[in-house]
Amino acid sequence: MKLKLKGYFNEEGSPVLEAKAAIAMLSETTAKAPHVLGYTPVGRVNPYQSLLYKATSEYDIATVPIVDSWSFGSLPLVGSRGSQLILHIHWTSFILNDVKNYTTAKKKLGDFQSAIDEFKSRGGRIVWTLHNIIPHGAQYPDLEMMAQQILADEADVLHVLSDASAEMMSSALTIDRAKLLTVPHPNYRTTYEDYVTRNNARLEFGIGPKDRVYVILGALKAYKGLQRLLDAFDEFCDLDPSIPRKLLVGGNPDGTPEVDAFVAQCQAHPNVLIEAKKVPNHFVQNYMRAADVGLAPYTRMLNSGAILLYQSFDLPIIASDVPAIWESMPDEVGERVEDNSVEKLVEAFQRSERFFAFNVTGAVRRYTDQFDAVELSRDFARGILEKLDQTQPR
Numbered sequence: 015m016k017l018k019l020k021g022y023f024n025e026e027g028s029p030v031l032e033a034k035a036a037i038a039m040l041s042e043t044t045a046k047a048p049h050v051l052g053y054t055p056v057g058r059v060n061p062y063q064s065l066l067y068k069a070t071s072e073y074d075i076a077t078v079p080i081v082d083s084w085s086f087g088s089l090p091l092v093g094s095r096g097s098q099l100i101l102h103i104h105w106t107s108f109i110l111n112d113v114k115n116y117t118t119a120k121k122k123l124g125d126f127q128s129a130i131d132e133f134k135s136r137g138g139r140i141v142w143t144l145h146n147i148i149p150h151g152a153q154y155p156d157l158e159m160m161a162q163q164i165l166a167d168e169a170d171v172l173h174v175l176s177d178a179s180a181e182m183m184s185s186a187l188t189i190d191r192a193k194l195l196t197v198p199h200p201n202y203r204t205t206y207e208d209y210v211t212r213n214n215a216r217l218e219f220g221i222g223p224k225d226r227v228y229v230i231l232g233a234l235k236a237y238k239g240l241q242r243l244l245d246a247f248d249e250f251c252d253l254d255p256s257i258p259r260k261l262l263v264g265g266n267p268d269g270t271p272e273v274d275a276f277v278a279q280c281q282a283h284p285n286v287l288i289e290a291k292k293v294p295n296h297f298v299q300n301y302m303r304a305a306d307v308g309l310a311p312y313t314r315m316l317n318s319g320a321i322l323l324y325q326s327f328d329l330p331i332i333a334s335d336v337p338a339i340w341e342s343m344p345d346e347v348g349e350r351v352e353d354n355s356v357e358k359l360v361e362a363f364q365r366s367e368r369f370f371a372f373n374v375t376g377a378v379r380r381y382t383d384q385f386d387a388v389e390l391s392r393d394f395a396r397g398i399l400e401k402l403d404q405t406q407p408r
Contacts, residue, residue: 021079022058029080033092036076046074049098049399051141052089054080055108059292062319063104065200069391073399075100083108087129090136098402101133102141103169109161110154119154123161130168139402142169144183145317163187171401173394175199175317178337195397198342199319200387202326206298215304219287221260226370228363229262229305229329231293232320236268239313239354240276244286246311246359251285253364263288264301302327307366310334311351311359325382328375332362347378 021032033050040048051070056079057063067077074097080086086101109126113119134140142165148158166172172193174180180194213223221227228247234240247261263280267273267290280288293301302308308324310333317338324331325347333339335350349362 021056021081024082024085028082029078029085030088030091033076033078033089036078037092040071040074040076043071044074047097048074048076049100050078050089050092051075051098051100051102052078052080052086053102053104054083054086055105056081057104060319061202061205061295062199065202065205065387066197066391066394069388070395072392073395075395075399084129087133090133090138098139098399099137100139100141100398100402102143103165104143105145106158106161106165110157113153116154116157119157123157123164126161127164130164134168139171140165140169141171141173141398142166143173143175144179145175147182147186147314159186166190169193170405171195171398173197173398176338176341178341179317182336182338193401195394195401197390197394197397198385199317199322200390201322201382201385203382203387205326205387206302206323207296208299208303208327210299210303212303215300218300219262219304221262221287221304222258225258225260226307227260227262227305228307228309228332229264229301229324230309230320231262231264231298231301231323233292234263234265234267234273234277234290236270236272237312237314239311240273242313242354242356242359243309243311244276244279244283246356246363247285249356249360250363253360259285261286262301262305263290264293266290266292298323299327302329305329307332307369310339311362313354322382322385325378328378328382330366330369330374330378332359332366344377344381347374347381 029052033052037048037050053063070077089101090099110119110122113122130140148155166187166189170193172189173195175198177196180189183189216223230243251259263286267277277288277290280286302324306329308321308329308331310318310320310331312334318333321331321333321339331348332351333348335352340350349366351362352358
């Protein structure tokens with residue numbers, strides 16, 4: 015029989031079939047009726063969800079991918095047998111994704127409210143992780159905010175990655191603070207392969223031993239302020255041409271004119287190395303080990319998994335001065351970009367010269383070690399069950 019992956023494609027009977035299989039799997043190791051947690055949208059590129067749910071089985075929670083986000087309404091068909099039936103929504107972009115006009119978007123918003131009402135009327139509970147202030151590339155920002163307000167109102171638990179994230183979201187949404195559960199983003203230790211040496215990574219990329227390398231890895235999107243980054247990098251390099259510097263870029267372009275122009279400039283730039291496509295997970299280590307500093311000076315951000323990725327490979331960072339990012343991070347391991355101007359980014363590049371004078375690898379590692387994936391997964395599982403026990407389903 016040909017192997018066919020489950021939970022990667024929407025099949026007839028999904029997600030109920032996957033849920034029943036997950037219950038059966040967990041029932042082998044627990045005498046209790048497992049809780050069912052269906053999560054959506056499913057992110058396979060970034061292993062964040064796998065890390066977040068790494069220890070949930072210890073709390074009798076069977077996790078189920080919902081590939082077609084709109085099919086969450088069928089989840090109650092599994093029959094909870096007295097255990098919790100939980101829908102965990104991560105990103106809200108699926109609600110209005112591919113909608114062609116404003117009228118249709120408003121109707122989809124109404125459909126979403128109805129689907130949530132129906133799910134809760136059948137005993138379902140809802141957890142929402144507040145990843146972004148607004149979905150990247152939102153076509154109808156006002157309706158996207160209305161969708162998020164629906165979740166803020168209807169969710170039983172609001173999971174935030176930092177206390178500062180909750181403060182930032184509170185400026186845009188009405189939030190019941192009693193629902194808040196803070197569990198930080200886990201690090202990526204042992205998640206990505208890590209056996210390539212610095213010398214070999216640089217050899218493969220054609221980077222010299224004395225080059226100072228700044229890396230930006232991940233999807234190439236307009237909100238990341240890529241043109242500003244390139245302009246600032248050029249100005250920074252011009253300050254002292256005697257120091258060899260490289261900008262290392264890897265990621266899939268979003269197809270917008272702004273990003274296409276950035277990619278074209280990078281491909282013609284003598285001090286930029288770019289791979290304008292998705293970087294396979296096994297090759298992430300090459301980018302990280304070839305680099306000296308990780309870059310996340312985005313023009314709009316709430317949280318950033320890229321920062322934890324850089325730090326998981328012991329790289330200091332240059333990142334936007336966003337409270338949620340710097341809430342617990344010591345200045346020793348990074349440089350803040352005060353605003354979205356080229357001038358402030360150049361200044362941050364200049365201050366980052368200290369990373370080459372004083373080895374901060376140990377400080378980065380000590381900071382990143384506190385975000386152990388297993389421990390944070392336990393915090394998440396225990397936290398949502400405690401929150402759900404404090405409230406009664408509709």
